[in-house]
Amino acid sequence: MTPQELAVHLARILTEIIAERRSAATTGENDAATGDATEILVTESDAAPERPKNREHGDWASNLAMKFAKRIGMNPRELATLIVAGVEQLDGVAKAEIAGPGFINITLDAASAGETARRVVEQGEAYGRSDVLAGEKINLEFVSANPTGPLHLGHTRWAALGDSISRVLRAAGAEVSNEYYINDAGAQMNKFGRSVLAAALGEEAPEDAYPGEYIGELGRKVNERIPNLADIAANDREQALELAQEAAYQQQLSEIKDSLERFNVHFDVYFSERTLHTEGENGAKSPIAAAVDRLREQGHVFEEDDAIWVRTTDFGDDKDRVFTRGNGIYTYFAADAAYYLDKKDRGFGEKIYLLGADHHGYIGRLTAIAGAAGDNTETDITVLIGQLVNLNGARLSKRAGNIIELDDLLEWLGSDALRYWLARYPADSPLALDGEKLRSRTNDNPVFYVQYAHARSCAVDRNAEAAGIRRKDAFDPSLLTHETETELLGKLQQYPSVVAGAAELREPHRIARYLEELAADFHRWYDHCRVIPQGEEPVSDLHRTRLWLNDAAGQVVKNGLDLLGVTAPERL
RNA sequence: GCCUCCGUAGCUCAGGGGAUAGAGCAGCGGCCUUCUAAUCCGCUGGUCGUAGGUUCGAAUCCUACCGGGGGCACCA
Numbered sequence: 001m002t003p004q005e006l007a008v009h010l011a012r013i014l015t016e017i018i019a020e021r022r023s024a025a026t027t028g029e030n031d032a033a034t035g036d037a038t039e040i041l042v043t044e045s046d047a048a049p050e051r052p053k054n055r056e057h058g059d060w061a062s063n064l065a066m067k068f069a070k071r072i073g074m075n076p077r078e079l080a081t082l083i084v085a086g087v088e089q090l091d092g093v094a095k096a097e098i099a100g101p102g103f104i105n106i107t108l109d110a111a112s113a114g115e116t117a118r119r120v121v122e123q124g125e126a127y128g129r130s131d132v133l134a135g136e137k138i139n140l141e142f143v144s145a146n147p148t149g150p151l152h153l154g155h156t157r158w159a160a161l162g163d164s165i166s167r168v169l170r171a172a173g174a175e176v177s178n179e180y181y182i183n184d185a186g187a188q189m190n191k192f193g194r195s196v197l198a199a200a201l202g203e204e205a206p207e208d209a210y211p212g213e214y215i216g217e218l219g220r221k222v223n224e225r226i227p228n229l230a231d232i233a234a235n236d237r238e239q240a241l242e243l244a245q246e247a248a249y250q251q252q253l254s255e256i257k258d259s260l261e262r263f264n265v266h267f268d269v270y271f272s273e274r275t276l277h278t279e280g281e282n283g284a285k286s287p288i289a290a291a292v293d294r295l296r297e298q299g300h301v302f303e304e305d306d307a308i309w310v311r312t313t314d315f316g317d318d319k320d321r322v323f324t325r326g327n328g329i330y331t332y333f334a335a336d337a338a339y340y341l342d343k344k345d346r347g348f349g350e351k352i353y354l355l356g357a358d359h360h361g362y363i364g365r366l367t368a369i370a371g372a373a374g375d376n377t378e379t380d381i382t383v384l385i386g387q388l389v390n391l392n393g394a395r396l397s398k399r400a401g402n403i404i405e406l407d408d409l410l411e412w413l414g415s416d417a418l419r420y421w422l423a424r425y426p427a428d429s430p431l432a433l434d435g436e437k438l439r440s441r442t443n444d445n446p447v448f449y450v451q452y453a454h455a456r457s458c459a460v461d462r463n464a465e466a467a468g469i470r471r472k473d474a475f476d477p478s479l480l481t482h483e484t485e486t487e488l489l490g491k492l493q494q495y496p497s498v499v500a501g502a503a504e505l506r507e508p509h510r511i512a513r514y515l516e517e518l519a520a521d522f523h524r525w526y527d528h529c530r531v532i533p534q535g536e537e538p539v540s541d542l543h544r545t546r547l548w549l550n551d552a553a554g555q556v557v558k559n560g561l562d563l564l565g566v567t568a569p570e571r572l
Numbered sequence: 573g574c575c576u577c578c579g580u581a582g583c584u585c586a587g588g589g590g591a592u593a594g595a596g597c598a599g600c601g602g603c604c605u606u607c608u609a610a611u612c613c614g615c616u617g618g619u620c621g622u623a624g625g626u627u628c629g630a631a632u633c634c635u636a637c638c639g640g641g642g643g644c645a646c647c648a
Binding site: 050052053054057061063066067069070075076099100101102103146183186187188189191305306307309318319321322323324325326327329331332356357358359360361362363364385386387388424425426428429430432434437441442443444445446448449451452453455456459460462463464467501504505507509510513516517520523524526527528530531532533534550572 | 574575576577578584585586587588589590591592593594595596597606607608609610611612613627628629641642643644645646647648
């Protein structure tokens with residue numbers, strides 16, 4: 001019996017109690033029943049039992065009676081008595097009792113709880129996946145760093161978090177597109193081009209040039225790509241700038257993609273802003289011009305002071321925004337709007353944006369665009385704002401020139417430690433990267449603690465094989481009665497709901513926290529319960545059954561780490 | 573001024589209205605001829621920023637205040 005199955009039973013039992021009271025009331029047999037009872041609906045999520053902190057409170061506890069007592073018109077303990085009567089009838093339930101103000105504490109029999117070990121092993125990588133978000137087509141945009149320089153510390157959190165959110169959403173059955181919006185149009189690109197051209201030609205850097213050594217390296221690579229750049233520049237400076245800028249852009253973008261791959265972060269779509277400015281064949285309007293037209297038809301666009309505006313204040317923004325400046329050039333916001341419409345046209349329901357706290361002013365205008373596009377501003381757009389990352393107390397920014405590149409972090413700390421650490425905290429919690437801790441192999445750095453649980457389960461497998469212990473020879477879950485086995489099984493049973501919850505809340509850190517608890521339960525179990533017999537002790541069904549449990553725990557650790565983009569090595 | 577996030581053990585932080593608020597680290601003390609101990613066990617440690625409210629019940633939801641981070645462009 002899993003908690004999910006228990007929830008189904010609890011919801012059914014309570015529904016039947018309600019129906020019974022209603023029919024009793026209509027036949028006049030019970031005056032106490034109130035008329036309100038006719039409208040009460042009990043869902044599975046209402047009935048989801050919790051794992052009590054205190055072992056004396058059973059394997060699973062439900063607050064269902066307290067939640068519904070008032071609406072039904074009974075006192076909680078009275079209602080709990082009726083529910084308990086139903087729960088006691090269920091197969092696999094050893095004991096059900098009422099405690100405190102109306103908690104229902106349920107204890108499963110060992111065989112029913114132990115069944116989980118086999119279920120996990122048989123489902124393998126599929127264990128924990130669900131269809132709670134099935135049918136949802138979600139667009140997830142994150143990182144979207146300008147292709148004018150390498151990814152740095154400021155981008156790493158969103159890269160790790162976004163990729164993990166995507167994995168968690170997919171595990172819950174959603175269809176997700178990970179998208180990186182490339183700001184490859186506009187003044188920053190031109191500045192980038194001038195900086196690299198100067199470096200390539202060995203000239204002094206322009207006054208407003210990008211700082212950083214990488215510009216010089218890009219200059220060298222541009223020279224490799226365009227060996228006669230100097231000649232071209234001598235003849236036609238503009239043409240040289242154009243070629244150098246384009247070559248540098250392609251080079252930089254390709255390096256960004258490589259870095260992300262090394263970080264185990266995958267994008268399905270790299271969306272170029274330029275394509276929004278490009279006119280179609282036969283003089284068709286550019287997507288951005290078409291977007292402005294569409295919003296104008298909806299009545300959200302007006303002109304004032306030579307500029308074209310969109311009335312975002314109609315949708316809660318604190319001021320109206322400019323689409324086209326007085327000089328006729330589209331703002332970035334106009335491109336953002338066109339991109340939004342493109343996502344909508346591609347059939348995405350919810351569009352999620354992952355932004356740093358320094359962008360929180362974007363919430364209002366992005367939400368307004370969704371509203372102007374005719375979308376539901378509550379359900380079709382989500383802007384997740386996360387706090388920035390600190391390194392040794394000093395916040396770093398690209399503009400400040402004090403760059404720590406993602407590649408440096410990867411080389412220094414490794415992808416696993418970095419990704420785990422970044423995924424371990426809620427996005428809205430400030431986070432500090434501490435190199436000392438991330439390199440340490442102690443419990444200061446929990447990724448090793450979790451990975452070790454997996455490696456340890458693999459070590460047990462190797463030893464079991466050598467000792468001739470095989471899963472297929474026996475599985476008797478009623479033997480898994482040790483306290484640490486009950487705990488470990490309970491933890492394994494919680495995994496699917498942890499994944500589903502992390503998906504619904506877009507909070508992958510719940511997976512990390514769960515894994516740390518699971519690893520602790522596994523290590524504790526390992527310490528108390530041997531899979532390989534000691535000394536002359538013969539191999540028994542208990543050992544064989546424990547091998548199932550060992551493999552189940554290893555599997556869930558692996559599944560969870562995978563959702564965080566962290567590997568599960570077989571040896572450390 | 574307005575918007576937004578945060579305030580929980582000495583430190584770093586978990587904690588989707590539930591029972592006695594948890595973990596790691598730090599501190600003190602145990603277990604290694606081991607299914608290799610990056611593990612495990614015990615002890616110490618709390619006005620959940622303050623004050624109200626909502627209800628059977630609040631660290632959790634609401635309001636106000638105090639303290640801290642970030643943001644409020646015809647920038648990109």
